[in-house]
Amino acid sequence: METEYLKYFQEVDSTELYNLMTQYGDDVWRYAYALTGNYEQSNDIAQEVFLKVHLKMSTFRGQSSFKTWLFSITRNIAINEMRSGYFRRILLFGNVKSTQVAQSAEGDYMANQAAADLRKIIMSLSRKLREVLILNLEHELTIQEIAELLHISEGTVKSRMSRARKEVERRWRNLNHES
The missing domain is CATH 1.10.10.10 (Winged helix-like DNA-binding domain superfamily/Winged helix DNA-binding domain)
Known part of the structure; x- marks a missing residue:
């Protein structure tokens, strides 16, 4: 599925951006959360990542997988955020929900x-x-x-x-x- 997106790089429109966000949005958010430990900040980072991807799509050279390139952008944005004073003022842990079905309370x-x-x-x-x-x-x-x-x-x-x-x-x- 990843290669389908690569052939459209030169002519990305809002529909393609939406498709990219649908395909990779959860992965980008979870990676941002893994780096920052903050729910709200991960949302902001994910939005910024896809904005940057939309603007810089033509710079992708195909030397790595698209997902690797996307995670590289995510990492760089997250690191920049963590260096800011905002990150030092926020809580690092949120609620973790179990995906398992419980047998009892x-x-x-x-x-x-x-x-x-x-x-x-x-x-x-x-x-x-x-x-x-x-x-x-x-x-x-x-x-x-x-x-x-x-x-x-x-x-x-x-x-x-x-x-x-x-x-x-x-x-x-x-x-x-x-x-």
């Missing part, structure tokens, strides 16, 4: 609590570790795509992934008082 509470705890652990990782973990697990980018997006080597991506997973596991055990 208690089960629903426990599932929501576990999901919230895991999200807090992931969001508390350093940006470098959190970013590679979420790009791989949530957005299903390959090691090579992550390396291209972040302008780092594949070995660095693998190293950060390993460190991120170990750190999440360690913090999860500490949170649950497991040995």
Whole structure:
């Protein structure tokens, strides 16, 4: 489906922009949220990303996948936002909703609590570790795509992934008082 959009780059109209937003909007928002940890700011970033994509569509050279290019724009905008004073004044965590069907009110509470705890652990990782973990697990980018997006080597991506997973596991055990 991604390649269908690439052939229309030179003549993007509002319908095509809408189609791009429909196809990639959730991914862009989730990546922005993974970087910022803020619901409202992620909405703003996602809107800014698609505005920039609309204006800069002709600059896409096809050297990477469209999704990688889109995430690169998302990352740059999010980093610029995080450098601003606004980001330092906002809360980093919102409500995390479980997508699982609960067997009971208690089960629903426990599932929501576990999901919230895991999200807090992931969001508390350093940006470098959190970013590679979420790009791989949530957005299903390959090691090579992550390396291209972040302008780092594949070995660095693998190293950060390993460190991120170990750190999440360690913090999860500490949170649950497991040995």
